[in-house]
Amino acid sequence: MSAASRQQIAEAGTRSARSAQRREKLAQKDAETRERHIGQAAGVMKWLAILFVFFGLLEGVIARRAADRELAAIPAGAQDEDPLELADGSVMPVREFREQQELLVTLSYTVNFVLAAILFALHLWALRSPLPATITALSMYLVLLLLQILADPRALLSGLFLKLICLGFLLRGIQAALAERAARTAAERRAAREAAAA
Amino acid sequence: MSENESSGASPRSPLAPSTCAHCAAPRRLGARFCATCGQPLPALADEAGGAAPRERAQLRREPPMAARHGEHLRGALALFAVLLGTIGLGGILASATESAHPALELAIALLDALLILTFCWNDREHLRPLLRASGFTWSTWWCAPLVGALMAGFFELYFGALQSLGLPILRMSDSYVEAGWPLWTAFALISLAPGIFEELAFRGVIQTRLAQVMRPGEALLVQAAMFSVLHLSPLIFVSHFAMGVGFGWLRLRTQSLYPGMVLHAAWNAFVLLEELR
Numbered sequence: 001m002s003a004a005s006r007q008q009i010a011e012a013g014t015r016s017a018r019s020a021q022r023r024e025k026l027a028q029k030d031a032e033t034r035e036r037h038i039g040q041a042a043g044v045m046k047w048l049a050i051l052f053v054f055f056g057l058l059e060g061v062i063a064r065r066a067a068d069r070e071l072a073a074i075p076a077g078a079q080d081e082d083p084l085e086l087a088d089g090s091v092m093p094v095r096e097f098r099e100q101q102e103l104l105v106t107l108s109y110t111v112n113f114v115l116a117a118i119l120f121a122l123h124l125w126a127l128r129s130p131l132p133a134t135i136t137a138l139s140m141y142l143v144l145l146l147l148q149i150l151a152d153p154r155a156l157l158s159g160l161f162l163k164l165i166c167l168g169f170l171l172r173g174i175q176a177a178l179a180e181r182a183a184r185t186a187a188e189r190r191a192a193r194e195a196a197a198a
Numbered sequence: 199m200s201e202n203e204s205s206g207a208s209p210r211s212p213l214a215p216s217t218c219a220h221c222a223a224p225r226r227l228g229a230r231f232c233a234t235c236g237q238p239l240p241a242l243a244d245e246a247g248g249a250a251p252r253e254r255a256q257l258r259r260e261p262p263m264a265a266r267h268g269e270h271l272r273g274a275l276a277l278f279a280v281l282l283g284t285i286g287l288g289g290i291l292a293s294a295t296e297s298a299h300p301a302l303e304l305a306i307a308l309l310d311a312l313l314i315l316t317f318c319w320n321d322r323e324h325l326r327p328l329l330r331a332s333g334f335t336w337s338t339w340w341c342a343p344l345v346g347a348l349m350a351g352f353f354e355l356y357f358g359a360l361q362s363l364g365l366p367i368l369r370m371s372d373s374y375v376e377a378g379w380p381l382w383t384a385f386a387l388i389s390l391a392p393g394i395f396e397e398l399a400f401r402g403v404i405q406t407r408l409a410q411v412m413r414p415g416e417a418l419l420v421q422a423a424m425f426s427v428l429h430l431s432p433l434i435f436v437s438h439f440a441m442g443v444g445f446g447w448l449r450l451r452t453q454s455l456y457p458g459m460v461l462h463a464a465w466n467a468f469v470l471l472e473e474l475r
Contacts, residue, residue, distance in 0.1 A: 132416040135271070135408075136423045139278060143427040146282055150289040150430075178271070181411060182264035192231045196238075 023194065030187040037180035041130035042123050044173035045137055048166060049119035056112025063108040067101040074098075115144070130177035138170045267411040274407040277317045277399055278424050284310050285430060298373045300383065307391050314399045324406045325398075328455045335452070342457040345444040349465065356437050365433055371473045381474070388470050393463025400425045400442065401449040401458050418446040441465070 074084065080095035092100075119137060126133035145163065148155040231238055288306040292298045318325055360367060374384040400421050408417035422442025426435045445458040 129412070129416055131412050132408075132420045135275070135420050138275070139420075139424045140427055142279065142282055143430065146286050146289075147430060150286065150293070153290070174271070178264050178267050178411075181267055185263055188236065189231055192236065196231075 026190070027187070030183055030190075034180050034183050034187075037176045037183065038127060038130050040176035041134050041173045041180065042126035044169045044176075045119050045123035045126055045133065048137070048141075048169060049116045049123060051166070052112050052116035052119060056109055056116060059112060060105065060109040063105045067105050070101050071098060115140075126173075126177070130173070131181050134170065134173040134177045138167075138174065141166060141170060270407045270410040273317070273321070274404045277314070277403050278428070280313050280317075281310065281399065281428060284313065285428065289430075300374050300377050300379050300387070303373070303387055304383075307387050307395075311391065311395050314395045314403070317403045318398055321403050321406065325402050325455075328402060328406070328449065328453065330454075331456075338452045341448055341451045342461055345448050346461050346464070349441060349444050349461075352440055353437055356440075360433060367433070368431060369473055371470055384470060385467060389463050389467040392466055393459050396425070397445065397449075397455050397459045397462055401445055402455055405446055405449065414450055418443060418450060422446055 074094060074097070078084065078094050080093065082094050083091045084094050084097050085091050086097075118140065122133045122137050125136075145156075284306055287309075288302060291302055295302070357367065370388050371384050374381070404424060405417050405421040408420055412420070422439050425442035426438035429435075429438050441462075445462060448458045448461065449455060
């Protein structure tokens with residue numbers, strides 16, 4: 001084999017090695033980009049879950065105090081079956097009123113904690129597939145807002161800033177998930193193209 | 199005309215298709231594989247030696263992938279938001295008039311139907327194969343009774359558990375009976391209309407659009423979650439999620455919306471009959 005042929009073979013080898021290095025770098029960059037987007041999308045749901053736990057505790061404490069105030073207003077010595085006239089003019093037995101107050105306290109804790117648990121489950125799902133998880137979280141949050149408005153239309157304005165922050169967070173999560181999906185599709189296409197070329 | 203010419207799949211074809219032959223997704227310039235379904239694409243005319251400036255110009259005008267994904271997603275979320283809005287409107291009107299008169303339910307159902315049909319018209323290209331009478335093949339006929347039997351068993355257990363816990367279960371027919379409306383109107387509005395329009399909305403528009411941006415299994419789960427939360431009752435979230443999964447799977451398996459429509463309407467009719475018994 002001549003010296004020129006050997007040089008050509010060596011150059012081809014170098015080119016191939018460089019090309020493989022470039023491909024590896026691209027794949028690494030793709031993986032880093034995807035991980036960053038996944039982290040952003042999944043992080044949104046983790047922070048929302050923490051927020052719901054925090055506000056669940058806060059609401060629970062507020063509901064407990066309100067219930068204690070209502071229960072303290074029951075006349076001393078009132079029996080369970082005694083009728084109790086409420087502020088709105090309706091009448092209900094004392095026992096039923098006590099149960100209702102306890103239920104309100106339990107509900108204010110439970111609803112927020114259940115939502116936090118769902119959001120945490122969605123966070124775990126988002127670590128694998130951020131797009132479906134963020135869309136599910138957004139749908140759930142929108143329904144929650146509607147339920148609050150239907151229960152009490154004034155609820156729309158109370159905590160409006162916080163609601164807007166939550167919505168903004170979720171939309172940012174969806175944006176990150178979309179970017180991750182586009183990066184993944186591009187990487188898959190490149191891999192398929194390389195496989196076809198090979 | 200030969201088969202290759204008619205499909206436009208030949209690499210030597212002067213006019214190679216600008217969309218994927220498998221999923222109809224638009225192709226990008228220079229792409230050898232479909233970005234949506236991963237199927238190989240025929241070479242463009244200029245790649246095969248000829249010139250196809252029209253295709254190249256068309257492909258250059260295509261928006262980037264994330265934007266296309268965003269567009270599909272916006273369509274699905276827009277329909278969900280619109281349905282949420284009509285439910286909210288119904289709820290606000292019902293609380294304002296302090297009654298749930300069937301006339302209000304009829305008005306909301308008509309509004310929903312109109313909006314869903316508008317979305318369906320926009321997505322008619324994707325929905326047409328799901329609404330073709332020939333789309334349902336007898337090789338998959340067993341799916342509908344299977345889903346029906348599984349759902350009946352699950353609901354028996356689930357609602358039995360709810361009743362044993364003393365939790366209230368919403369009755370749908372009461373307002374019709376109280377208002378003195380004939381029973382067929384209750385069947386039309388509670389059984390038939392949701393059977394048709396909810397299937398068109400969730401398994402039709404939403405699942406199809408979501409499947410453009412995520413895997414079919416993921417799209418199935420997300421539309422089921424949307425379907426369940428849209429019923430606004432936490433007690434039935436689980437049962438309606440199962441329903442959404444069942445009907446969505448049926449649509450994937452049979453490539454048709456009709457089995458889901460029939461099963462959905464039949465289930466609602468069964469619940470109504472149980473209430474009236």
